[in-house]
Amino acid sequence: MKPTNPLLQVRNLAKHYGRRIGCEQVSFDLYPGEVLCIAGESGSGKSTLLNTLAFQLRPDAGQVIYDLKDRGATDLATLSDAALRELWRTDWGFVRQNPRDGLRMRVSAGANIGERLMAVGSRHYGSIREVALDWLQRVEIDATRLDDAPTSFSGGMQQRLQIARNLVTHPRLVFMDEPTAGLDVSVQARFLDLLRGLAAELHIAVILVTHDLAVARLLAHRLIVMKDGRIVESGLTDQLLDDPQHPYTQLLVSSVLAA
Amino acid sequence: MHMTHTTQIKVDALTKAFTLHTQGGVRIPVLEAISFEVAAGECVVLDGPSGAGKSTLLRCLYANYLAASGSILVRDAATGAMRDIVRATPQQIIELRRTTISYVSQFLRVIPRVSSLDIVAEPLLALGEDRSVARDKAAALLAQLNLPERLWQLPPATFSGGEQQRINIARGFIAARPIMLLDEPTASLDAINRAVVIDLIRQRCAAGTAIVGIFHDAEVRDAVATRRLAIQPVTALAA
Numbered sequence: 001m002k003p004t005n006p007l008l009q010v011r012n013l014a015k016h017y018g019r020r021i022g023c024e025q026v027s028f029d030l031y032p033g034e035v036l037c038i039a040g041e042s043g044s045g046k047s048t049l050l051n052t053l054a055f056q057l058r059p060d061a062g063q064v065i066y067d068l069k070d071r072g073a074t075d076l077a078t079l080s081d082a083a084l085r086e087l088w089r090t091d092w093g094f095v096r097q098n099p100r101d102g103l104r105m106r107v108s109a110g111a112n113i114g115e116r117l118m119a120v121g122s123r124h125y126g127s128i129r130e131v132a133l134d135w136l137q138r139v140e141i142d143a144t145r146l147d148d149a150p151t152s153f154s155g156g157m158q159q160r161l162q163i164a165r166n167l168v169t170h171p172r173l174v175f176m177d178e179p180t181a182g183l184d185v186s187v188q189a190r191f192l193d194l195l196r197g198l199a200a201e202l203h204i205a206v207i208l209v210t211h212d213l214a215v216a217r218l219l220a221h222r223l224i225v226m227k228d229g230r231i232v233e234s235g236l237t238d239q240l241l242d243d244p245q246h247p248y249t250q251l252l253v254s255s256v257l258a259a
Numbered sequence: 260m261h262m263t264h265t266t267q268i269k270v271d272a273l274t275k276a277f278t279l280h281t282q283g284g285v286r287i288p289v290l291e292a293i294s295f296e297v298a299a300g301e302c303v304v305l306d307g308p309s310g311a312g313k314s315t316l317l318r319c320l321y322a323n324y325l326a327a328s329g330s331i332l333v334r335d336a337a338t339g340a341m342r343d344i345v346r347a348t349p350q351q352i353i354e355l356r357r358t359t360i361s362y363v364s365q366f367l368r369v370i371p372r373v374s375s376l377d378i379v380a381e382p383l384l385a386l387g388e389d390r391s392v393a394r395d396k397a398a399a400l401l402a403q404l405n406l407p408e409r410l411w412q413l414p415p416a417t418f419s420g421g422e423q424q425r426i427n428i429a430r431g432f433i434a435a436r437p438i439m440l441l442d443e444p445t446a447s448l449d450a451i452n453r454a455v456v457i458d459l460i461r462q463r464c465a466a467g468t469a470i471v472g473i474f475h476d477a478e479v480r481d482a483v484a485t486r487r488l489a490i491q492p493v494t495a496l497a498a
Contacts, residue, residue, distance in 0.1 A: 034350070189372060218371075221349065221353055222349050235349055236322065236349040236352055239324070239325055239349075239352075242324065243323070243325050245278075246280075247281070250279070250280045250281050251281055
């Protein structure tokens with residue numbers, strides 16, 4: 001309705017492992033501030049798709065076009081490795097399922113946050129520390145933990161630290177791969193509520209991979225359901241969950257206790 | 260925007276069936292060629308036996324269910340133009356729900372950790388209202404619906420059915436939207452709170468809101484309806 005341009009345009013994307021399909025024929029647009037969930041069972045290709053969208057895996061076919069801040073819509077295949085790395089550490093964020101893949105476990109929480117800030121040009125130690133402290137509190141981690149390494153944090157705190165580390169540079173797009181899969185249910189709610197609030201407040205687009213339809217219901221504007229590497233159904237989250245059209249989506253929705 | 264008699268909803272030949280692929284592909288027809296219009300200031304009450312498809316119709320009007328065929332035009336509050344929600348994109352539907360259509364179901368979908376006051380205030384915040392103004396308005400509505408003040412700061416997960424329903428109603432009424440869809444909003448309320456809801460509905464109607472509702476309770480039906488619409492069960496068309 002608003003005449004905004006898509007942030008991300010995906011066209012016929014495919015990734016193969018030898019003759020095995022990772023994902024194929026994937027096309028969609030993502031708009032600024034939209035939360036999109038990619039749901040499916042293990043082996044459906046959803047994590048492969050996420051990594052291919054982010055160009056951390058090179059696609060075998062198709063295009064990913066991103067609305068770069070300084071150049072507008074750009075085919076990511078035309079970017080140099082250096083330009084891609086720059087995009088990953090500034091305008092994009094990554095929250096991993098395993099905190100060890102998304103955090104530097106041996107340096108302090110403050111340094112984990114500060115590192116991303118320095119990537120966008122902050123040099124003043126005092127102000128970096130101040131911003132890091134502010135973000136620690138925004139993700140509900142006690143300020144006294146600023147100088148502690150994440151190895152001493154609980155799983156829930158580590159995931160919240162990943163959020164702080166990523167959002168500190170005000171990215172416009174954040175990729176998340178099963179961020180709540182390793183968390184207890186009680187801790188999940190806190191993480192999801194925090195994420196929901198911050199994404200809306202900061203107008204961040206999120207692509208989140210999950211096998212948990214309740215997570216999709218709570219967070220996502222739109223939902224994509226994948227099976228065997230392909231999209232079987234996509235649409236408005238509540239419509240897709242309450243009135244699924246595709247046989248596989250119906251099976252998926254009817255197989256969970258409550259979503 | 261506030262002209263009365265303006266058509267706000269125009270449903271044309273709406274058909275809805277469910278195909279249950281997990282049950283051998285059986286097709287269950289629920290709505291067959293439904294057509295009607297609702298003007299600003301009307302409260303159209305859906306009549307029909309249980310299972311006739313009244314809730315299904317409301318869910319189609321909210322785009323929570325996907326119509327099989329036909330069209331559902333609603334007047335977009337942002338542009339004044341009629342828009343077909345059967346063919347709208349997810350982004351357009353989200354925008355219509357923010358500005359144009361509000362829906363009160365029987366059950367509250369609880370968001371973990373969010374207080375009752377903030378759940379009620381959310382639709383106003385989404386329209387850009389100031390947080391303290393939205394909270395004040397939410398508090399006033401919850402007080403009007405006799406929800407004890409000690410509950411306002413708590414998430415409603417542990418509340419009774421009637422308490423949750425009043426939060427749901429307050430959330431549905433806080434932002435003035437030109438179209439309201441009400442699915443048994445008074446089902447678990449006592450007489451005093453039923454009367455409050457009747458008042459709220461009548462006020463909205465008088466202010467020009469187009470309302471489509473389902474009310475099990477005859478007293479509520481008679482008090483709010485400006486028109487009845489009979490929904491007949493679709494019989495024996497399945498094959």
